[in-house]
Amino acid sequence: MxxxxxxxxxxxxxxxxxxxxxxxxxxxxxxxxxxxxxxxxxxxxxxxxxxxxxxxxxxxxxxxxxxxxxxxxxxxxxxxxxxENRFQLPKLDKAKLLNDIDNLEFKYYSNSSYRFKKDNIFWKEIEISNLPNNSYITNLYMLTLRKSIILDSSHLSNNILLLTYDREDIYSRHCGKQEIEEDLRKSDEIRGILKHGVYNSIDLIKEKNERMKKKVELTIESE
Structure with a gap:
């Protein structure tokens, strides 16, 4: 049949x-x-x-x-x-979806790039880790943050979201990448953007399909 x-x-x-x-x-x-x-x-x-x-x-x-x-x-x-023993794939728990966003981990950096005979470029970076092991949801994080006006750029690499903001051209000494104190207000703002965007745009069928796949090391890269 x-x-x-x-x-x-x-x-x-x-x-x-x-x-x-x-x-x-x-x-x-x-x-x-x-x-x-x-x-x-x-x-x-x-x-x-x-x-x-x-x-x-x-x-x-x-x-x-x-x-x-x-x-x-x-x-x-x-x-x-x-x-093999059962088939029990429950619907996505949206409370867990929001809890996963609350549990994201943030690291902040200042960075700069030297330019010969020009103002050097300075910016701030955020690395967000502890992402869900679900490529559909992490890509949805990416798409949501791309629409945000508070960031200059964002991409996803090796299950870490890499964000930049506050880009400036300044006549000042190039210092390279240095870790700085977390901006708690900025972190909460990003969490709020993700909660609103992901909660309202998630496709439950695509999310379920992702959970039906074998678990593999997540090495997605998007720009």
Whole structure:
């Protein structure tokens, strides 16, 4: 039986005295149907979290995988371990989304660049770390801050947000990069921008798709 990007090769359902469980073998295709991978499903009433397992329980898995593939996500990165013992991928907790922003860590620096026979360039930098391990959300942080008028530039590298502001051309001695005291008001302002922008623009389907991927070292770089 075929269901869009998924071919169901087998389904077995077992009932025991104290629990029941379901096993299935799925053949999942990429969006262009050029590649495929086997997914083995094994869910039971101990782990499923919503009472007894029935044949219809497989629908959650099929619908989620179909949406994942339809959004052009990598079949290779689909985490088959999600389906080995259970499939329980809750909706995003927006309270946690805001808490993650509160837990961001800030470091401040002054920096400058020497220019021959011209005023030197001076600016301030912020490095924001402790970002969520979710590339969709960290990119959303980036897109939100790019729209902010309080920053001169921003980019994301090796799971750290790098921001600059207060750029000036000054006839003064070039000093290079030096760590300075955190500007708490500026940090709170950035957190507020992120909370408003991310909370109101997040795509819950894309965020869920990201959680369905295998966890890899985050080395995204954007400018």
């Amino acid at each position: 075929s269901t869009f990007y998924i071919q169901i090769n087998s389904i077995k359902y077992y009932e025991k005295k104290s629990y029941n469980y379901l096993e299935a073998q799925l053949l999942v295709f990429s969006k262009d149907f050029q590649t495929y991978k086997d997914i083995f499903v094994n869910i039971n009433s101990y782990h499923y979290g919503c009472g007894a397992v029935c044949i219809q329980s497989i629908n959650d898995i099929i619908n989620s995988i179909n949406i994942y593939i339809d959004y052009d996500n990598s079949l290779e990165l689909l985490d088959e371990k999600l389906f």
